[in-house]
Amino acid sequence: xxxxxxxxxxxxxxxxxxxxxxxxxxxxxxxxxxxxxxxxxxxxxxxxxxxxxxxxxxxxxxxxxxxxxxxxxxxxxxxxxxxxxxxxxxxxxxxxxxxxxxxxxxxxxxxxxxxxxxxxxxxxxxxxxxxxxxxxxxxxxxxxxxxxxxxxxxxxxxxxxxxxxxxxxxxxxxxxxxxxxxxxxxxxxxxxxxxxxxxxxxxxxxxxxxxxxxxxxxxxxxxxxxxxxxxxxxxxxxxxx
Amino acid sequence: xxxxxxxxxxxxxxxxxxxxxxxxxxxxxxxxxxxxxxxxxxxxxxxxxxxxxxxxxxxxxxxxxxxxxxxxxxxxxxxxxxxxxxxxxxxxxxxxxxxxxxxxxxxxxxxxxxxxxxxxxxxxxxxxxxxxxxxxxxxxxxxxxxxxxxxxxxxxxxxxxxxxxxxxxxxxxxxxxxxxxxxxxxxxxxxxxxxxxxxxxxxxxxxxxxxxxxxxxxxxxxxxxxxxxxxxxxxxxxxxx
DNA sequence: GCACTTCTGCTACCTAAGTCACAGAGGTTA
DNA sequence: TAACCTCTGTGACTTAGGTAGCAGAAGTGC
Numbered sequence: 094x095x096x097x098x099x100x101x102x103x104x105x106x107x108x109x110x111x112x113x114x115x116x117x118x119x120x121x122x123x124x125x126x127x128x129x130x131x132x133x134x135x136x137x138x139x140x141x142x143x144x145x146x147x148x149x150x151x152x153x154x155x156x157x158x159x160x161x162x163x164x165x166x167x168x169x170x171x172x173x174x175x176x177x178x179x180x181x182x183x184x185x186x187x188x189x190x191x192x193x194x195x196x197x198x199x200x201x202x203x204x205x206x207x208x209x210x211x212x213x214x215x216x217x218x219x220x221x222x223x224x225x226x227x228x229x230x231x232x233x234x235x236x237x238x239x240x241x242x243x244x245x246x247x248x249x250x251x252x253x254x255x256x257x258x259x260x261x262x263x264x265x266x267x268x269x270x271x272x273x274x275x276x277x278x279x280x281x282x283x284x285x286x287x288x289x290x291x292x293x294x295x296x297x298x299x300x301x302x303x304x305x306x307x308x309x310x311x312x313x314x315x316x317x318x319x320x321x322x323x324x325x326x327x328x329x330x331x332x333x334x
Numbered sequence: 335x336x337x338x339x340x341x342x343x344x345x346x347x348x349x350x351x352x353x354x355x356x357x358x359x360x361x362x363x364x365x366x367x368x369x370x371x372x373x374x375x376x377x378x379x380x381x382x383x384x385x386x387x388x389x390x391x392x393x394x395x396x397x398x399x400x401x402x403x404x405x406x407x408x409x410x411x412x413x414x415x416x417x418x419x420x421x422x423x424x425x426x427x428x429x430x431x432x433x434x435x436x437x438x439x440x441x442x443x444x445x446x447x448x449x450x451x452x453x454x455x456x457x458x459x460x461x462x463x464x465x466x467x468x469x470x471x472x473x474x475x476x477x478x479x480x481x482x483x484x485x486x487x488x489x490x491x492x493x494x495x496x497x498x499x500x501x502x503x504x505x506x507x508x509x510x511x512x513x514x515x516x517x518x519x520x521x522x523x524x525x526x527x528x529x530x531x532x533x534x535x536x537x538x539x540x541x542x543x544x545x546x547x548x549x550x551x552x553x554x555x556x557x558x559x560x561x562x563x564x565x566x567x568x569x570x571x572x573x574x575x
Numbered sequence: 576g577c578a579c580t581t582c583t584g585c586t587a588c589c590t591a592a593g594t595c596a597c598a599g600a601g602g603t604t605a
Numbered sequence: 606t607a608a609c610c611t612c613t614g615t616g617a618c619t620t621a622g623g624t625a626g627c628a629g630a631a632g633t634g635c
Contacts, residue, residue, distance in 0.1 A: 171488050173480055187473075188470055188472055189474060189477070218462065224465065228430075232427075235425065235472070239426070239434075245487055246486055247405040247528070280612085289593065290612090291592090291593080291595095292591090294613065310602080533623070538583095551583070551632080552581095
């Protein structure tokens with residue numbers, strides 16, 4: 094992407110705020126941005142399917158996307174990651190060069206940057222500072238995945254849902270705010286905790302009746318942050334979040 | 335570990351055969367080995383608990399260990415990784431420097447090498463060749479975890495068990511061999527697929543009756559590799575293993 | 576060789592969480 | 606504004622997978 098592009102300024106800004114690029118020297122970021130191509134994808138479109146995982150690396154600039162895997166028998170979809178501005182994919186293929194059986198689907202109209210794997214590999218080699226940001230980012234990914242897996246193995250659906258909500262709630266004044274997932278359908282929420290629409294609906298009813306959440310079609314808010322946290326604590330002792 | 339140690343030779347050999355160190359120059363391996371300390375741990379002992387994750391990095395030289403997380407309410411244990419010779423832990427804390435809520439427990443009498451995080455970070459910085467081996471290794475970890483999580487979310491217990499067995503079976507002549515997990519108790523196997531002893535026993539009975547596996551106390555073998563694979567295929571279309 | 580522990584198999588039972596089906600509310604499109 | 610689609614709520618039903626408990630087999634330690 095060239096500096097004279099009409100999108101240059103806000104794209105650069107997004108990179109500056111990202112975990113992967115934010116702490117790099119201005120000159121380095123700009124150099125990298127030169128190698129990136131900008132793409133836009135409309136809501137619900139498939140940004141990357143399994144066959145394409147080995148080609149290019151993507152960075153989300155605006156909007157949300159989900160990385161999913163589907164059970165072809167039942168048609169059930171499981172969301173491995175919710176990707177937002179600053180997130181990159183697919184990290185696995187980038188690391189080991191092999192195909193990865195996941196799809197990435199846009200949840201909003203989104204903007205992404207993309208560059209070939211070779212370019213990223215070159216950056217890792219040439220810019221120790223980039224490597225230094227990249228490694229902790231991968232650490233965060235693994236952390237998320239270990240939590241996801243052990244939650245699935247050890248907790249019931251109600252607790253997993255409560256954790257999902259808690260994780261995305263920020264204590265705001267005067268009210269807490271549910272970030273990033275507040276407008277998702279029950280179907281989507283279910284996909285994120287490895288369950289099914291009906292079951293999520295049921296549990297949400299429970300939370301509504303207790304006054305812990307407030308919901309209307311496509312809009313969810315957490316009302317009693319404390320009560321939500323207690324609900325989870327009672328069911329387990331994990332502190333790792 | 336100094337070259338005159340009685341364990342030097344076979345430790346060096348183990349490193350040479352490992353994924354992380356195997357392809358490094360002889361001189362580099364030897365230099366690294368100098369910084370490592372050797373420890374031994376007896377079966378069932380806790381090699382590392384959550385509080386210790388931030389201190390040192392470990393590499394397994396011989397024997398097996400499991401990385402687990404426990405639900406304090408139910409006491410149920412879930413095995414995130416089975417670690418064997420060549421595997422390192424804890425990668426997450428190494429990458430982001432934060433505590434990680436996992437324990438590592440020896441499943442045999444084991445030997446490990448250990449070095450402070452700073453040392454490993456230094457290697458990553460100083461030895462591009464090490465970084466080059468390290469990144470794909472992390473890729474493998476993430477791959478394993480995404481599979482673990484999506485299997486838990488999308489597949490039934492029987493299929494997960496079948497996949498566990500298949501994954502550790504090597505086509506040998508004249509018979510296939512079940513590697514690494516052939517002597518584990520049903521309890522341990524259950525921990526690896528996020529289930530419970532009784533349920534695993536049940537499914538194993540089924541497999542025995544079909545002649546797919548042969549088992550006696552603490553000894554499990556796969557007899558009909560093909561049949562096992564078909565059992566899984568029927569239940570899903572994943573090719574990612 | 577005996578006592579003790581660990582593992583396996585099996586039965587009976589319970590329940591969380593799934594499927595199916597339908598109706599009405601709320602948005603969106605023509 | 607009518608027709609359509611998507612989302613949510615709910616009831617009835619099924620079932621996979623869990624708990625509890627016990628007995629005997631197989632190892633282990635003394």
